[in-house]
Amino acid sequence: MEVKDVEMRDRTLTPARLFRGLLCLLVLLLTAFMMLVFYGFISAIFVRVFSIHYSRKATSFFFGSWLAVWPFLFEKINKTKVIFSGEMVPARERVLIIANHRTEVDWMYLWDLAIRKGQLGYIKYILKSSLMKLPVFGWGFHILEFISVERKWEVDESTMRQMLSTFKDDHDPLWLALFPEGTDFTEQKRIRSQKYAAENGLPILKNLLLPKTKGFHTCVQDLRQCLDAVYDVTIGYKHRCPSLLDNVFGLEPSEVHIHIQRIPIDNIPTTENEVANWLMDTFSNKDQLLDKFHSQGHFPHEGTEGDLSTMKCLVSITTLMVLTSLSTYLTFFSSIWFKIYVLFACSYLAFATRFNIRPMPIFRRKKIVLKLD
Template identity: 65%
Template sequence: MESCQPNGGLKHYPLTPLRFLRGLACLIVYLSTAFMCLVYFTPPFAVFLRLFSIHYSRKVSSYFFGMWLALWPFLFEKINKTKVIFSGEIVPEKERVLLIANHRTEVDWMYLWDLALRKGCINCIKYVLKSSLMKLPIFGWAFHVFEFISVERKWEVDESIMRKMLATFTDTSDPLWLAVFPEGTDFTEQKSINGQRFAVDNGLPVFKNVLLPKTRGFHACVEILRGSIDAVYDITIAYKNRCPTFTDNVFGVEPSEVHLHVRRISLDEIPSSESECHTWLLNTFKLKDQLLSDFISQGHFPNQGTEGELSTIRCLVNCITVIAMTLVFTYLTLFSSVWFKVYVAMSCAYLGFATAYNFRPVPVFGDFKSVSRKKSD
């Protein structure tokens, strides 16, 4: 049994016409709901309200973001019947955390939503992701509005961008789940071979199931957020029967099971210096490598079953609410006053401009929250 077979393996479910049509319908629903929610909610909440308070702008925007994002675990677990199995430690609800995870395939980051939803934090999850993803239609707009950190994967270019963005995440009253994939890219056999050669040449540990992690971005996150987050969650992800692609996820042909092993780490356990942090991260990925080897031989992680099932009723209510809002916005855009069409066009123009030039409004009179704090002092 293998945790991932990127280039082979049979699909768990056949791609039948019914499964194809169902997946296509889900994709249309998700794209249309994302588009309508973005164009209608961005101007009042992510632009106008942000002119007065970044905190309250994030709070309101993330509430609607969480409603939309919760549609995906509903698709995975309730519609596609993918088993998402958690193991390891049971982590508290609503902590501010930094997440590190291995990167088996292009959709690993989507299954972090299943854990975030169970912990009441799906609205505040953010990612460090490659800048090319910002060019995706609709989704790129969302990545920008919800303040994902885009990187070129060149530290001399990324350092100033990362530090500037991370500095805005230090307010402890803003919920935060910041996800980082230290390997920097998804796992393939060729990348693994290249990484093993590099490790041998440089006296580093040789891994079979993960790539060598990069330290600088992770160290910057720990350094800047150390006083404002509760913990680091170390998450190891494995799949049966094969690694899924995005289309596999949408049409429900893979994966049959997703396994997430969770380990909660205190900030005190992570060294402050970059060199010691590098050694700590290598040791952490050595543990991941062994966990994945054990998963391949045993078919499961230790201490599995730490999280329960999602509530079908809550998922349905959320789904119906999001679709109902989208239908209202669609009606207003297509069949109501021309001013709604103007509003949508202007919103699209703003989103395109803001994403392309990495623009976000700043409070014009100081943040209401900061001002009220000073008055109380």
Template identity: 65%
Template sequence: MEVCRPLKTDDKLKHRPLNPYRFFRGMICLVVFLSTAFMLLAYLGPGAVLFRYLSIQYSRKATSFFFGLWLSMWPFLFEKINGTKVVFSGDDVPRKERILIIVNHRTEVDWMYLWDLAMRKGCLGYIKYILKSSLMKLPVLGWGFHVLEFISVDRKWETDETILHQMLSTFKNPRDPLWLALFPEGTDFTEEKCEKSKKFAAEVGLPVLTNVLLPKTRGFCLCLETLRGSFDAVYDLTIAYKRQCPFFLDNVFGVDPSEVHIHIQRIPINNIPTSDAEAAAWLTNRFKVKDELLSDFKSQGQFPDQKPEEQLSTLQSLLNFTVIIALTTIFTYLTFSYKLCMVYVSLACLYLAYITRCKIFPMPLEFLPFVKGKKDD
């Protein structure tokens, strides 16, 4: 996951031109997304985090519900407002499994399109990402990543291994729905990075890939080692875009992409090797398959075995949007009408900034009589 890059308004390859209407609409959407995120985090974020002292399981359920409503506005923007077509292919997958997702990283917004699939499977609020730590420094959004328990890493295994193991260990409870998304390439794809990846692969005798980077395997193996007993399957997702890869602002202003293609292969967890060496080889082979899929996509314009997924409900999306706007309106009114609420919002922001910076995730207080014995909650 990368920080967004500037929109090139003179780029003739864009699917739609950036006209004044799209620019104005995009600015409104951006203001709505940021303002609603801020108010929800300020009023609900501290409570969601502090509730972990009583029960992690119920804290996650509450967080999933309220912030899942906010996340649902993004697929609504992509598919209903921007008119982006999301095409699914490959395996049919059941609803509400506990899964590990491995995805290729074409551009900075790949991770956002996983929400389109998660929303259709009833797991939008339960998707967690492993992302680089610099993104946690983003104002407001970084707080949201922390409340949603995204796992930040420095991309230095000496420090990341301990952090990953600690965080992953909190997700062992099989009663907690979980979609754990991992981008094994570690960064988004560019031709320059691809050449370096090819050179390294040739030197060490690994497959030379042209459409993806050679995956980093240690994080994947640690995820399996820690959570194998609670996972149902691994979803191998391959993402491709018609015409060109979009950036964040392309999505905001609705100029790209025209189509997003997501190929899904479901692998039962028992079919994945248990040893680290074999699991690493398995992951490398999966990226070889991805490379071939993307080569075929370039020539054919689609992935094989396209599947008709259910369309997003416009009515449900509008209902979710209405709830978020109503809550934001109430919270905004309280903030600017009562000094006590203004003080609360200020303290909430300080608290969220502090726990995000220090990576604080409260654990249940076991000395409380109604919490004792619920360590796994």
């Protein structure tokens, strides 16, 4: 208890942390804006007109450099320990990720795994549509092809299926992340979830909300032929669940524990009822795993991933700073045509994000079938 108290007292919001956090926010916002307007706009709009595959590769390169700032902030600047356990997963798989949703920043810590596997620019999320309305960042979610949902199945089904249909090319890496609980965990939501479970004969979970099964089943059904596996990810925090500002100012968490179980796609059932039962069983096991984490302070089989490569992060961040510096110079100190371009790009990105518009290639690749007599 004494060690814990000392560590928590050490993580107060000091003037140094406040200044560092505000500086980080400024850098993140500036770099995000410049990467979107100059490089995201070009890779996701102009390149996509000719090739979705190369558009995604270019977008992955540019935004992989920007996203690398976050794991670097967490692990190197804030000194948060990110501890992986469970199974060591391969680097180049097309996967569907399911994870518990304890707080508003769970999804950011999946970047710590993705950067270690070289998939940082290819990770996509299914997220609530209100987040697409965020200035600047909503444009980024659109360019990175996140799937926005209203959390009303009669509205979301067609949107999900349309987006999933664009993810079937085996040549494009894919990490699609889904939080089946549908919202972050709170005590009030837990009570409502347990009441519903008791009334409907479903598992009563202590550390999780009941998962919603339709979205998961749709992802598995539509992508089964082009996925390698499902990663069941369980996230636990010490000593307090962080908020976004906790992350920015380096207050919490002191440790993030990420447990991974890899399930080959062929081991996932096929019918909707079987998939729903499988997901319920998986969350029951996840609930027990979190019970042990809270009592023991760790997940089993730790140490499946090494420390984050400082050199790899510095290369990405250097690339990011060079590109941002060039873009900033062109915007403020160069020809007026660059200012007109920035205005046009901002207008287009706002419009495209609002109406979920993405250009299709002029020349579509056709499959050639040879018939032998």
